[in-house]
Amino acid sequence: MHTKAGTTARPKLNAALCDISARLARDPACQRLVQQLDSVLGSKDGILPAAAQLGRLLVDAGLLDEADWLYRALAEQFPDSPPGFVGMAQVAVKRWDWGEALVQWQSVLARFGARQQAFWLASFATALMELGRFDEAENVFRDLLRDFADDPHGVVGLARLSMSRGLWVDALAFWDQAIDKFGQQAAPDGEASRAAVLSQLDRLDDAESIFHRLLDDSPTQPGGFVGLAQIAMRRREWEMALNRWDDVIARFPDSRHPNWILTRAHVLLELSRTDEAESVFRQTIQRYPDSLNAHLGLIRLLILTGKPDLALTELQSSPFGSCKIAAVIEKKFEILTMLRRLDEARAEFQQTLSQTDDASILNVLFTHTAPLYSGWRRTDAFLGLLNKIETLPPESKSLHFSGLHARIFLALHDYDKFLSVVAQTNEHYLGEHWRGLLSVASKLSGPIFPDYQAPKIFGLGLSRTGTTSLAAALSALGFHTIHWLNPFTREVMHPDDLHLFDAFTDTPVCMNFETYYFMFPNSKFIYTVRSFESWRKSMDKYYSIHHGVRNFGEAKAAMAQSENLPYGAEFSNINLSMYFNHKSYEDAYNAYDQRVRNFFRDKPKDRFLECDVAAGGWDELCKLVGKERPPVPFPWLNQGREKAEPTV
Numbered sequence: 001m002h003t004k005a006g007t008t009a010r011p012k013l014n015a016a017l018c019d020i021s022a023r024l025a026r027d028p029a030c031q032r033l034v035q036q037l038d039s040v041l042g043s044k045d046g047i048l049p050a051a052a053q054l055g056r057l058l059v060d061a062g063l064l065d066e067a068d069w070l071y072r073a074l075a076e077q078f079p080d081s082p083p084g085f086v087g088m089a090q091v092a093v094k095r096w097d098w099g100e101a102l103v104q105w106q107s108v109l110a111r112f113g114a115r116q117q118a119f120w121l122a123s124f125a126t127a128l129m130e131l132g133r134f135d136e137a138e139n140v141f142r143d144l145l146r147d148f149a150d151d152p153h154g155v156v157g158l159a160r161l162s163m164s165r166g167l168w169v170d171a172l173a174f175w176d177q178a179i180d181k182f183g184q185q186a187a188p189d190g191e192a193s194r195a196a197v198l199s200q201l202d203r204l205d206d207a208e209s210i211f212h213r214l215l216d217d218s219p220t221q222p223g224g225f226v227g228l229a230q231i232a233m234r235r236r237e238w239e240m241a242l243n244r245w246d247d248v249i250a251r252f253p254d255s256r257h258p259n260w261i262l263t264r265a266h267v268l269l270e271l272s273r274t275d276e277a278e279s280v281f282r283q284t285i286q287r288y289p290d291s292l293n294a295h296l297g298l299i300r301l302l303i304l305t306g307k308p309d310l311a312l313t314e315l316q317s318s319p320f321g322s323c324k325i326a327a328v329i330e331k332k333f334e335i336l337t338m339l340r341r342l343d344e345a346r347a348e349f350q351q352t353l354s355q356t357d358d359a360s361i362l363n364v365l366f367t368h369t370a371p372l373y374s375g376w377r378r379t380d381a382f383l384g385l386l387n388k389i390e391t392l393p394p395e396s397k398s399l400h401f402s403g404l405h406a407r408i409f410l411a412l413h414d415y416d417k418f419l420s421v422v423a424q425t426n427e428h429y430l431g432e433h434w435r436g437l438l439s440v441a442s443k444l445s446g447p448i449f450p451d452y453q454a455p456k457i458f459g460l461g462l463s464r465t466g467t468t469s470l471a472a473a474l475s476a477l478g479f480h481t482i483h484w485l486n487p488f489t490r491e492v493m494h495p496d497d498l499h500l501f502d503a504f505t506d507t508p509v510c511m512n513f514e515t516y517y518f519m520f521p522n523s524k525f526i527y528t529v530r531s532f533e534s535w536r537k538s539m540d541k542y543y544s545i546h547h548g549v550r551n552f553g554e555a556k557a558a559m560a561q562s563e564n565l566p567y568g569a570e571f572s573n574i575n576l577s578m579y580f581n582h583k584s585y586e587d588a589y590n591a592y593d594q595r596v597r598n599f600f601r602d603k604p605k606d607r608f609l610e611c612d613v614a615a616g617g618w619d620e621l622c623k624l625v626g627k628e629r630p631p632v633p634f635p636w637l638n639q640g641r642e643k644a645e646p647t648v
Helices: 002-006 011-025 028-041 047-060 064-077 083-094 098-111 118-130 134-147 153-165 168-185 190-200 204-217 223-234 238-251 258-270 274-287 292-304 308-317 326-338 342-355 359-367 375-390 399-411 415-424 434-444 467-476 495-499 507-519 532-547 552-559 568-580 585-600 619-625
Strands: 457-459 481-483 503-505 524-528 608-611
Touching (some): 047 064, 047 083, 083 118, 118 153, 153 168, 168 190, 204 223, 223 238, 223 258, 238 258, 258 274, 292 308, 308 326, 326 342, 326 359, 342 359, 342 375, 359 375, 359 399, 399 415, 399 434, 415 434, 457 467, 457 507, 467 481, 467 503, 503 507, 507 585, 524 585, 524 619, 532 552, 532 585, 552 568, 568 585, 608 619
Parallel strands (some): 457 503, 457 524
């Protein structure tokens, strides 16, 4: 091979070709590739295009070191031609080395700006996106959309960027636009990506149908297999999800995507296999230090396993510690809240609010308003967010603000304005909560509101008795359910919520179930139970992880300091009244159990059910609430690990 090349190649390039040829000749698996390369280098079209084609073959074969060596020689020997520089950038992308990729694409654009191609600009923007520099990436993609109207890279880039930001409605609109205009040219995985967006918008049946079709039509491509693994995750079928990810990784080893590995690690975490998950995240960070998803995955794991100090250290030392990215800001708020550094979190809130007009970041601020502020300060924070949205210049506004707009009015209990926003907004632009927001709007605008005759379901089991699983089961049966927090306002369950939802679980119900029994004469009550000893162990673990306390006495002291707690006095009042104004966990457990049994002793049997969630089972629950048994396993959540969400 190198003999033919030597007659035309310049010395540096010739040396590179000889070295590559020698490396490949030593590997029996590369003999066929050596023959292909020999043919390429015998081309009569000139050494530059032949060597560039050789580089592409090396990249396709996964021989990235050889390809990089060749491209660097090309760049040195032909500094006025793009192939060597473009090739080095593409190798960096293949290695998921986004910092290097950004440097290389910047070099390409600086050297050959007069010959800019849409692909170069899109690749440059993709590197920005992967490094979390979303605003800069968006500017480049929008320039592409304007300047290269007949090229799909702009709209596809905006679709992927919207997915990275969690702006699923925008992502769906961009994928629809890309596929309608460009078809398969838009992106080989465009249809699979669109289906993934549908699943995030809770249109699981639509998404699953597309993934099954992709699997049947293109069994040699990963899109359908990956999609079905994602669907299993959305349905919280974690064992099935793990099996499907294992199948994807085994079936497509040559095209294995680092994010597949990371997503599998998230599944391991859900299955309480935390050591395995942590090992995967750390190995991925070591191999791909510029992977935002790897860093966020590790930080999430550390939060969930009660290591907020270590999580903060990891965040601050990562390449994204100072980035204004919604996902990073979200994790920072979680960590500061767990560490009880609430004043620092509030300062971060106000600074971020003053500096951003990004909808995804404003959504993060909204989510953390209730945990950080109480009373009039919470109202003031909601109004600050509302003012930010309403004073944005028209060019900065987009439809993805509509869902946030509606949720702020709901939090402010301004139901007329909430209904007005919902009525004027296409359902999918209300965001991931669109079905629930429409349900609330339907109740508010119904012929009777509030309707005290409406059937309600109340789960009155203590926390750590399977209340999360019960809430998931009720949701699966079609009941619009609150578990501890209103899912739209992120506030602790409020009396007004009783008229806006169908079912309610956790300690806000335990506080007042007698009142609710008489307030809603058509209501049903489900008492989730658990043996005292297993319940006590779960309580100890929960308060250890989330509050850093070792026993009942320390927990009692911590709960009395409402100014240091997320949700402030609301959280403190519930904890003290339900648990910590008793002498021990055992006294609290027995007092509440006696209270429930005494109250329901003389009540109609068809309004009360006692159930052990650990035993699992739909039959008694479905009989009580008058629903058909669904064709899915009974959800048993949070077994073996405690959620980061501050439930009580």
